[in-house]
Amino acid sequence: GAVVSQHPSWVICKSGTSVKIECRSLDFQATTMFWYRQFPKQSLMLMATSNEGSKATYEQGVEKDKFLINHASLTLSTLTVTSAHPEDSSFYICSAGEGVNTEAFFGQGTRLTVV
Amino acid sequence: ELKVEQNPLFLSMQEGKNYTIYCNYSTTSDRLYWYRQDPGKSLESLFVLLSNGAVKQEGRLMASLDTKARLSTLHITAAVHDLSATYFCAVDMSGAQKLVFGQGTRLTINP
Numbered sequence: 001g002a003v004v005s006q007h008p009s010w011v012i013c014k015s016g017t018s019v020k021i022e023c024r025s026l027d028f029q030a031t032t033m034f035w036y037r038q039f040p041k042q043s044l045m046l047m048a049t050s051n052e053g054s055k056a057t058y059e060q061g062v063e064k065d066k067f068l069i070n071h072a073s074l075t076l077s078t079l080t081v082t083s084a085h086p087e088d089s090s091f092y093i094c095s096a097g098e099g100v101n102t103e104a105f106f107g108q109g110t111r112l113t114v115v
Numbered sequence: 116e117l118k119v120e121q122n123p124l125f126l127s128m129q130e131g132k133n134y135t136i137y138c139n140y141s142t143t144s145d146r147l148y149w150y151r152q153d154p155g156k157s158l159e160s161l162f163v164l165l166s167n168g169a170v171k172q173e174g175r176l177m178a179s180l181d182t183k184a185r186l187s188t189l190h191i192t193a194a195v196h197d198l199s200a201t202y203f204c205a206v207d208m209s210g211a212q213k214l215v216f217g218q219g220t221r222l223t224i225n226p
Contacts, residue, residue: 032212043216046213093158097211106157106158111155
């Protein structure tokens with residue numbers, strides 16, 4: 001199957017700083033990527049849809065000014081958590097597919113800890 | 116709004132036993148996924164079910180989809196300890212890989 005790679009796998013940052021997470025499709029082009037968040041012992045919740053060359057679409061309750069998404073190329077989407085706080089500590093996972101009606105593939109996830 | 120509900124949420128079973136995890140969803144969809152997640156890891160794709168009546172099997176796991184009942188099942192046969200994990204079902208809302216996940220079923224298999 002297609003490969004989606006995330007970087008970094010884990011990051012620890014100080015409260016108030018910003019953190020950037022990258023999501024790359026390694027062997028296919030993805031006009032759309034998705035960002036999910038998973039708190040401990042909970043399910044995955046969709047945060048936003050990243051659209052290549054246009055603005056991301058955020059789910060209800062997700063602050064677009066806090067979670068900045070950039071999808072500048074067909075193989076890379078980035079999620080920047082701005083002014084991070086301890087409550088932003090979570091597991092962030094991206095996904096992408098090769099096109100409509102194809103399977104979604106997930107990255108390895110990024111464990112963010114804000115101290 | 117699409118809702119996906121799994122049950123049970125927690126399951127502790129003995130090795131060698133059989134059990135089924137259920138996944139109900141609230142609106143029409145023709146694409147349903149089952150994933151496995153180990154602690155601290157991302158999702159491992161188990162099955163993609165694309166049509167009514169679809170049945171797929173891999174080892175001790177078998178998944179099925181009934182789109183009319185909006186129900187999918189994940190059946191575990193003769194469980195072994197290595198199958199201990201959290202299992203998620205997820206429904207693709209529009210064929211565009213935008214997924215809504217169930218709550219997850221935490222499966223513990225005891226020797």
